[in-house]
Amino acid sequence: MIRRQSVLYALLGLCGLSAYTEEAKLNQFPKPKTYKYIPGELTMVDHVNRMGILRPDRSDEHNKYHWDLPHHFTMLPYGSIKFHGAPATLRDIPLGTHLHGRLHIGPKGGYRVPLLNSGYFQQVKNQPNRFSPDSQYSHVLLLEDDFSFYRRQGSTWTILSIDTEKLKLVAERTQWGSEKPEGLTGKQSFDLTAATRVWNGKAAGTQADLKVKQVILFNLTWATIYGPGRLTDIWIDEESRTKATKQQRATHHQFLRDHGVPALVESVEHLEKGAGNVLVQFYAGFDEQTLADFKLKTSGRLIVLESNLRSHDQGNDAKPFRVDEIIRIQKADPGSSGIQAEIYVPELLEGIRPGRSVRLKASTWPRGDLPREERISPFDIRPRFLEVAPAK
Template identity: 35%
Template structure:
């Protein structure tokens, strides 16, 4: 009897150990979930996906992608995504907002699980469909030119085939297997909808035919001319085929496009203010406090340069969608007393710049882990369009119901 009891005890112990190991293994396979208090997550834990932008709710920084998955098209689902508060967006090599990116643009992104599934602004995916993965909160979205410029790469044109106002481009891009972007040699369609940029000129296919750059009909070898391409939807999307929406034929043309998008971005942030994460609060007397906040990354450097010690500023509470309530009215005036570069190589989402901001009266929205918008004194004190403001509790946590039938 004693041996039987010992044997049963040993069996239970072995089963318990096996159970713990199984749970540990399962947990190890669980995708990374960022902290709900907006700590900047490690980029290596993010999953990379590529797809076509098919729907945007720019006010709440969310949308839908049709992912590029071989063998899935008509039966595939859309990948609904939301930007993390500190998520960065780039278009044509410059910082951007979702409103800047045309529907149909091919985007490349890095995604995590939702920080808090209960308050996710997009439906929580179960991961059973490869076209709708569980990782649906983006820390990075960028178009093809932005990705190539960041990596120092360019498409090499090999050949153009032209017939009756339409044609194909044969182009290649060196990229290691498993890289974020499209790589290898591809045939892309071109037609009268394709915009061609050369220097400061906007051209069409007929212009390149007229000046002899491309043939009227037939083929021409292009000898590896370096260009940047913006890709869009093609009817044979199922087979990884794409249409060329834009071609930048030289560096000058790409720089013009980048500079124009940079101007759009600067104007947007000037009127919506710089987003930041509240780190700590040093409380004084009678409501006085000093707020330490980390400015989010992905902004133009000239915007960060406007944050200087000793200048007046204004801070407004914001939600994770970066929406404010009535920033020019309910924001708190104060003074920037310190600006410090705390990290030379900050994680994605962070600028590595922290400010200390003195306010005469601390507001409820200024709490560690919360998001705020900050305006230096030389930025306009304006209210965004009403539809962008938070007007009630439902606006604080947008419902994912808008995606249910998509």
Template identity: 30%
Template sequence: MRFILLSAVLGLLTLDAAGADEAFRPEAGKFPPLEKAHSYRGELVFVDHANRRGSLRVEGSGVFRRNDPHPFAMLPYGMVCYHGAPADLRDIPLGTVLHVRAFLPPDPKISAVPVLPVNNKEKDANHSRGTGIAPAENHVLLLEDEVSHCLREGNVWKLKEVEIKNNEGMILASREAKAGGDGKGSEESLSFDAATRIWRGRECLDVADLVAEGLWPASGKKSLNGQAVQLGITWKPTLGGVFTRFHISDIWLDDTAVQRAAHNQTETHKAFIRSRWMPAWVDAVEYGKFGRATVTATLFGGMDASLYADFKKSVPALMNGVENTLKHTEGGTAGPAQMAARGTIRDVTQVPGEVPLGSSGIQIRFETDLITEGMRPTRIVRVRPASWPDVHLPREEHLDSGSFSLEDRFPTPAIFPKY
């Protein structure tokens, strides 16, 4: 299975922590370097999918359960990965532990989440919470669950020992390099229970199945001899006053199971993008007469290759301006297709050189006879080949044409109907 997401990311080297210490603010029209991102991880506790933002309980140096949820926003070209495949925020269950690569807000004046002091990650939050739980770097380039993170970095979890009673218990494991791992990675104790899903090939098992097969004991401890697996990790309240302990939601026992999960998630995301349109930003505009123009735009990265394959020379297409949240700004009463510029893709080219994360490296030239206000250099757009489905989006995913205001990016209780 070919993912532009994986080909763009797998070739990247491990982040240089020293290089990421200095806060970095992205510039409009430039994809920021991944090595300058601040890295952290936390539990997903809130999602505002229509505005591509949410909150994470960030792991710090103190008691995890006491940490306040920390708001984050996806950059327009920010990528979400779930089960080793492209995803949208709406696909990720609350409670999932996610790895984050993030920057300062590109433009603090229009940030969709609070703007914090640049050194906020160094401040001690007190009350046993410690430092690092509210970084100013809250605009995300890459958000990935545990299995996506391990696949990207070439790691596996090696299971050392299981201790079980009544189909729940603890597993001692370490995250290590898949190739050349020496079994000496830092060990971590993770909980599991009867709801933990265990994937083997195309089967979905549970803890009781492994006990029945004699692979795990019904009670007590058993060595697992460093069995290599992939894990899904969440957080839940823990008995015994443990400060920080994570929980296993899923165990993938083999590559077939991992590939199956990635395939299912990819199909979900492909259907989503075809209905919401491919995001891009405008590189240049050549104006003609009477509203004619040719727009050069770079398609964003992180999608399945089959989506990019639909962008071909001479294909009819639609283009519409969108917010930095990727919410369509000109929706009309029937959705974006009613107000979008219509035209033809004149050229599709692959940008030479290394493709930065967030970019597909694919550039299109789109010609229209009626360009709209939202199509200017560095502005964000969405593009749809005419062959993609023409569906009407739900109301919360586009702004009313002609009545847009900055307050629309920060919904208040007024967004709810009055009964």
């Protein structure tokens, strides 16, 4: 058995795949721990179509001649983003932010073949070098900034030394959680710049506020290019970290009020005269604050979506619904919020089918239309300039 597994892992390695990854499907949640961890810097983004490009961190996993190649990605319908410890969308993430990703294999034929590990001159002569060697992992389950990534794991960093002349800050990671730590560990020497922001309590501080033994969280840019990275933001106390999370949560809640909460249609029971009972499961990022607006027996509006969570014309084609039951799932799948809703829809639309995505808007939320570039109807004016053409 051991020999068979070794052969399997070797074959998967030759194919550029992992024994613990699988192709993600748009119409169902993935199994736990079937993703590949890929950290990198956000270098380009199309927030409307939920696409972007990462520059992956440099590592010994790949030939050095393949470092820094662009990694195209598309968010899964249930793919989520965390920024400052709260749910976010791609429009919230500044370019240059270092992110930690959990990515799945994209559809077969929709990604580039991994580059061969050859010498530099052979590589540039025989291989296209416009795509990351991990390009097959193109579907994102989760993206997190450094703040969210370390906070989720129960980690903080303690400042050991500050060199204002060389602009260096040395800190050591402290692991408070029970998970096996991902990311940087031990002592690390980070770069300070004149642009590094320091957050102290409820106000913006200065670099003079940095002290040895302070417990901090941070965000990075230029990670692994010259060491572990440049510090863009440092939160030096719990009050400043709580404030950052609260502000981002408010930003995301307003986005949901304008667009609706995305969910997966799990089942449809057809009734007379085109009505139906629909079971939906909300995607990750649906929290208690948002749930409070979906009280039992209250009404709302349901909007049919494409897999990139764009609607055709939500101002005109939304249908009313009534909340009949809220169900909490004990062990939710990755990408799920762990909350289901049974709703009654008096007039079903073609797009309300099992496996499709929809958005739900509470009755107290705004009913205005979206900006033109976000709507698909009557025709799509937003080019998908980051979409990767299938390999030939």
